[in-house]
Amino acid sequence: MGALSQYIHTDADHLTRWLLVFAILSLRYVLMAGGAYLLFYVYKRRAWLHRKIQQKFPDKQHLKYEVMHSFLTFAVFGFMVILGNLMRGQGWVAEYGNFADRPLWYFIGSTVFLLLFHDTYFYWVHRAMHHRKVYMLVHRVHHNSNNPSPLAAFSFHPIEAVLEFSFIPLIHLFVPLHGASFLILSITMILFNIMGHLGYETLPTWFVRHWFFKWINTSTNHNMHHKYVSCNYGLYLNVWDRLMGTHHKKYELIFEAVAGRPAPSIQQQESTAEEPMPKQLA
Numbered sequence: 001m002g003a004l005s006q007y008i009h010t011d012a013d014h015l016t017r018w019l020l021v022f023a024i025l026s027l028r029y030v031l032m033a034g035g036a037y038l039l040f041y042v043y044k045r046r047a048w049l050h051r052k053i054q055q056k057f058p059d060k061q062h063l064k065y066e067v068m069h070s071f072l073t074f075a076v077f078g079f080m081v082i083l084g085n086l087m088r089g090q091g092w093v094a095e096y097g098n099f100a101d102r103p104l105w106y107f108i109g110s111t112v113f114l115l116l117f118h119d120t121y122f123y124w125v126h127r128a129m130h131h132r133k134v135y136m137l138v139h140r141v142h143h144n145s146n147n148p149s150p151l152a153a154f155s156f157h158p159i160e161a162v163l164e165f166s167f168i169p170l171i172h173l174f175v176p177l178h179g180a181s182f183l184i185l186s187i188t189m190i191l192f193n194i195m196g197h198l199g200y201e202t203l204p205t206w207f208v209r210h211w212f213f214k215w216i217n218t219s220t221n222h223n224m225h226h227k228y229v230s231c232n233y234g235l236y237l238n239v240w241d242r243l244m245g246t247h248h249k250k251y252e253l254i255f256e257a258v259a260g261r262p263a264p265s266i267q268q269q270e271s272t273a274e275e276p277m278p279k280q281l282a
């Protein structure tokens with residue numbers, strides 16, 4: 001991974017770099033978002049139906065739309081990596097390649113800072129994209145999934161893809177970071193992104209009342225953003241939503257209602273196998 005990232009950053013020509021980034025991001029999406037889709041929407045569709053947040057499923061045409069826009073996003077991200085490399089060539093990128101160059105506390109502190117910076121950047125850029133005109137032009141592409149599946153995790157308008165990525169060159173300008181910090185960010189980001197668009201709540205009912213965990217976002221939290229639109233803008237945490245009054249008032253109640261639904265017995269699952277889907281959660 002280190003050698004590959006070194007190659008992307010320094011040795012490859014622009015086209016090879018773009019192709020490599022596009023291929024890596026696409027493969028990650030197919031394995032993780034595609035894997036989550038197969039598990040929840042195909043293999044365990046019936047057995048885990050009680051955990052489906054909105055009790056309906058997107059049609060094939062819409063899934064195609066989500067996949068197509070996700071690949072478009074990876075193409076844009078590829079161009080953004082080329083831009084980052086041009087910045088590096090100009091000496092504008094603050095980074096360090098050797099762990100021994102900085103103390104361990106710096107690595108931990110700067111990684112936590114990177115995650116909090118991304119969370120803050122995401123909240124405010126996301127809110128700005130909900131300005132009526134920007135929403136109609138740009139962010140509506142993502143919100144066309146009002147009942148998202150994991151395949152919607154990167155379903156953005158190309159301008160939104162640029163905005164989503166731009167916190168990286170921004171932080172590169174002023175905070176020296178190690179490549180491993182970005183790897184941790186990338187893993188955290190894709191896990192939260194897939195969870196937010198999963199459409200199923202997998203966490204236990206006590207999660208949203210716990211003194212620590214209640215600050216961390218859940219699948220239900222972001223699903224409610226897609227359904228109700230002007231609430232729950234946060235990515236990893238809901239701190240900014242609570243501070244700015246955009247936290248949905250019924251979030252905890254809806255979360256508990258979904259997470260607390262009893263699992264059907266095997267007989268019930270079999271007897272409802274041919275019935276139409278239950279109506280959407282009110």
Ligand SMILES: [Zn+2]
Pocket residue numbers: 126130139143225
């Ligand atoms: Zn939004």
Ligand SMILES: [Zn+2]
Pocket residue numbers: 142148196197222226
């Ligand atoms: Zn979303």
